[in-house]
Structures are given as structure tokens and as C-alpha cells.
Amino acid sequence: MKPVSILISSFMGGKAVELCTESIRQRTEYKPYKIVVYDSSGEGTAERKYLRDQESSGNVELLTYEIQTMHDNAIPQLLEYCDTPLACLIDSDVEIVARDWLSIMAHQISSPRIMGIGRYKGEGCIIHSRTYVAPTFQPLCLMLNMQSYRKIHRPDLWVHDSTKIAQYRGREIFAKYKQDFNTVWGDVGWRFAEEVLFGDNDFVMKRLPHGWLGGKIIHYGQMSSNHARPDFPQIKARRLHIEKNLKRLRRG
Numbered sequence: 001m002k003p004v005s006i007l008i009s010s011f012m013g014g015k016a017v018e019l020c021t022e023s024i025r026q027r028t029e030y031k032p033y034k035i036v037v038y039d040s041s042g043e044g045t046a047e048r049k050y051l052r053d054q055e056s057s058g059n060v061e062l063l064t065y066e067i068q069t070m071h072d073n074a075i076p077q078l079l080e081y082c083d084t085p086l087a088c089l090i091d092s093d094v095e096i097v098a099r100d101w102l103s104i105m106a107h108q109i110s111s112p113r114i115m116g117i118g119r120y121k122g123e124g125c126i127i128h129s130r131t132y133v134a135p136t137f138q139p140l141c142l143m144l145n146m147q148s149y150r151k152i153h154r155p156d157l158w159v160h161d162s163t164k165i166a167q168y169r170g171r172e173i174f175a176k177y178k179q180d181f182n183t184v185w186g187d188v189g190w191r192f193a194e195e196v197l198f199g200d201n202d203f204v205m206k207r208l209p210h211g212w213l214g215g216k217i218i219h220y221g222q223m224s225s226n227h228a229r230p231d232f233p234q235i236k237a238r239r240l241h242i243e244k245n246l247k248r249l250r251r252g
Contacts, residue, residue, distance in 0.1 A: 001030065001031065001032070001106065002084070002085040002086050002106065002109075003032045003033065003034070003084040003085060003086070004030065004032075004033040004034075004084055004085075004086040004087070004088055004102060004106055004143075005033070005034055005035075005036050005082045005083070005084040005086070005087050005088070006024060006033055006034070006035045006036065006088045006090060006102075007036050007038070007075075007078040007079070007082065007087055007088065007089050007090070008020060008021070008035065008036070008037045008038070008078075008089075008090055008091070008092050009037075009038050009069070009070075009071055009074035009075065009078065009091075009092060009139075010037050010038065010039040010040070010041060010047060010051070010092040010224075011039070011040045011041055011047075011068055011069065011070070011092075011224045011227070012041045012045065012047060012068075012224055012227035013047065013092045013093050013223040013224045013227065014046070014047070014223060014227070014230070014239055014242070015239070015242050015243050015246055016092055016093035016220060016223045016224075016242050017037070017039075017047055017050070017051070017092045017093075018050055018246055019095050019242050019245060019246045019249065020090070020091075020092050020093065020094050020095065020096075021035055021037070021054060021059065021060060022246070022249055022250070023095045023096040023097070023249060024096050025059060026249060027096045027097065027098070027099050027101075028096060028099065028101070028102050029099040029100060029102075029103060030100075030102035030103040030106060033088075033102060034060075034061060034084070035059065035060045035061070036060065036061045036062075036063065036078060036081060036082070037051055037054075037060050037061070037062055037063070037092075038063045038064075038065070038069070038074045038077055038078050038081075039051050039062060039063070039064050039065075040064070040065045040066070040067060040068050040069040040074070042066055043064075043066070048064070063077065063078070063081060065077075070160065070188075071139055071158070071160070071188040072158055072159050072160040072188050075089065075139060075158040075188065075189075076155040076157075076158050079144070079146075079149065079153070079158075082146060084146065085145070085146055085147065086106055086109060086143060086144065086145065086146060087143070087144045087146055087149070088102065088105065088106075088141075088142070088143045088144075089139040089141075089142045089143075089144070090139070090140065090141050090142075090217075091139065091140050091141075091219060091221075092223070092224065093219065093220040093221060093222075093223040093224070093238075093242075094140070094141070094217050094218065094219050094220075095217060095218040095220070095242075095245060096216070096217055097215075097216065097217060097218055098215060098216040098217075100216075101216040101217060104212075104216070105117055105141075105143040105208075106143065108143070108206050109143065109145045112145065112147050112148055113148070113202060113203060113204055114145055114148070114203070114204050114205075114206065115144065115145055115148045115149065115196050115203040115204060115205045116137075116142060116143045116144040116145055116148075116149070116205055116206070117142075117143045117205070117206040117207070117208060118137045118138065118141065118142035118143060118144075118205065118206075118207070118208060119137070119138045119140055119141060119142065119207070119208050119213065120135065120136070120137055120138075120193070120205070120207045120208075121133065121135070121136050121138065131162070131182075131183045131184070131185040132165065132183070132184050132185065133184075133185060133186060133187075134168070134170065134184045134185065134186030134190045134193070134194070135170060135171075135186070135190060135193040135194065135197055136186045136187055136188075136189050136190040136193050137189040137192055137193045137196070137205060138187065138188070138189055139158075139188060139189055140213070140219055141208070141213060141216075141217060141219075142189075148203055151201075152195055152196075152199065152201060152203070156191060157191045157192040157195055158188055158189060158191070158192055159188070159190075159191055160186075160187055160188050161186075161190075161191070162183050162184065162185040162186075163183070163184055164182065164183060164184070165182065165183065165184050168184045169194070169198065170184075170194055170197070170198050171197075171198065193205075218245075220238045220241070220242060221238070222235065222238075223235070223238065223239070223242075
């Protein structure tokens with residue numbers, strides 16, 4: 001089996017990164033793999049201290065940056081660092097629950113023509129801000145064939161940005177919204193999706209089956225972006241759930 005680098009961007013997510021890394025180590029049957037964490041929480045934080053200990057124990061490879069770094073900047077750094085044939089991007093507030101999660105994803109990469117497999121969104125998704133969501137491959141749980149990825153690699157493929165609908169170079173499905181909506185918006189990975197879906201190449205990106213993530217991982221969500229308000233009811237509930245599951249995992 002081809003080696004996989006599991007790439008994680010971490011920033012002030014509390015115990016989430018602990019649950020993420022430890023659930024990977026205890027609940028991943030696929031071998032060989034390694035965990036690489038890009039952490040911008042800062043020296044002296046609980047997250048950095050934990051990750052330093054994990055680095056010393058040989059459980060993770062740690063990349064650090066002292067200024068808060070969101071996905072759009074961390075992902076290119078992680079992919080540039082990756083030295084294995086396959087790369088799996090996951091969020092730091094993910095818990096692995098099924099042992100075959102990585103095996104299923106890795107086995108989908110059967111030829112150089114396959115760019116990867118991941119979660120895809122777009123195609124008619126209108127959000128509350130009256131903007132139209134561009135096609136996106138989200139790094140929540142995304143496997144990349146690095147041989148194929150490096151053929152189109154550009155740092156700006158992973159950006160959090162927006163553009164005018166009239167200037168959008170993707171499918172014409174956006175045309176009918178020009179009168180009502182002014183902006184196409186895509187979260188991290190939308191330019192990468194554009195390159196794969198609409199670019200002048202022969203690459204294919206497979207989609208994760210509908211509902212697959214719910215049976216393989218738990219995604220708590222927004223733990224880093226809400227680190228400054230831990231007592232916000234929804235975030236507090238997720239934090240308590242993470243801490244409970246981490247204790248249960250460590251008890252075995």
C-alpha cells in the first residue's frame with residue numbers, strides 16, 4: 001500500500017486536535033501513514049505544548065508558524081512539505097470513528113489520472129448572504145494523488161476568495177443568477193475545484209459517497225474560528241463532547 005501523509009492545520013482548537021490525532025492513531029487500520037500538523041496556535045499555548053510532546057514521542061511531524069494561519073495558507077504549506085505518494089487533508093476538529101476510513105479513500109486512487117477523492121459542494125447552493133457558492137473540494141476529508149496534484153500545483157489553488165459572477169470562468173449554470181446575485185463565493189479549495197473540473201487536463205476527482213462521512217468520522221466544526229468565545233452555547237456543547245470522547249478514547 002502507498003504511504004499516506006495525513007495533513008492537519010491547527011489553530012487554537014482546544015482539545016479537538018488531541019482527539020483528532022489520537023483517534024487517527026488508535027482507529028486507522030491502513031498502513032503506512034504519518035501525521036503532519038501545521039500549527040499556528042503559538043508557543044506556550046496548550047495546543048502547541050501537546051503537539052510538541054507528540055512530536056517528541058514520534059507521533060506527529062510538526063510544522064509551526066507564529067501568526068494565525070487559516071486553511072487557505074496552511075494547506076499549500078502542508079502539501080509542499082508532503083513527501084508521500086498520497087496526501088489526506090483533514091480538519092483538526094475531526095474524530096475518526098471507523099478503522100477503514102483511510103483504506104477506503106486510498107484504494108480509490110488507482111491510476112495517475114485520478115486526482116483524488118473528496119467532499120464536493122456547489123452546483124446550485126445559495127447561502128443566506130445572497131451569494132452563490134462556487135464548486136469546492138473541501139479539506140474536511142480529502143485524499144490527493146500527489147503525482148497528479150504536482151502537475152497543476154500553484155499556491156493560489158487553495159484560496160478563500162470571491163469573484164463577480166460575470167467574470168466567473170466555470171460552468172454556465174451561474175448565468176441565470178446574474179440579475180439577482182452579484183458574487184460567486186467559494187470556501188477553501190474552490191480554485192482547486194475549478195482547475196480539476198473545468199481546467200485543460202484529463203484529471204478526475206472522485207466524490208465521497210453521500211452520507212459516507214457520517215459513518216466514518218465526526219466533524220465538530222468551527223472550533224478554531226470560535227476559539228475566542230468558548231462559552232457560546234453551540235461551541236461549549238461541542239467542546240464538552242470532544243473532551244468526553246477524548247477521555248473515553250484514552251481509557252480504551
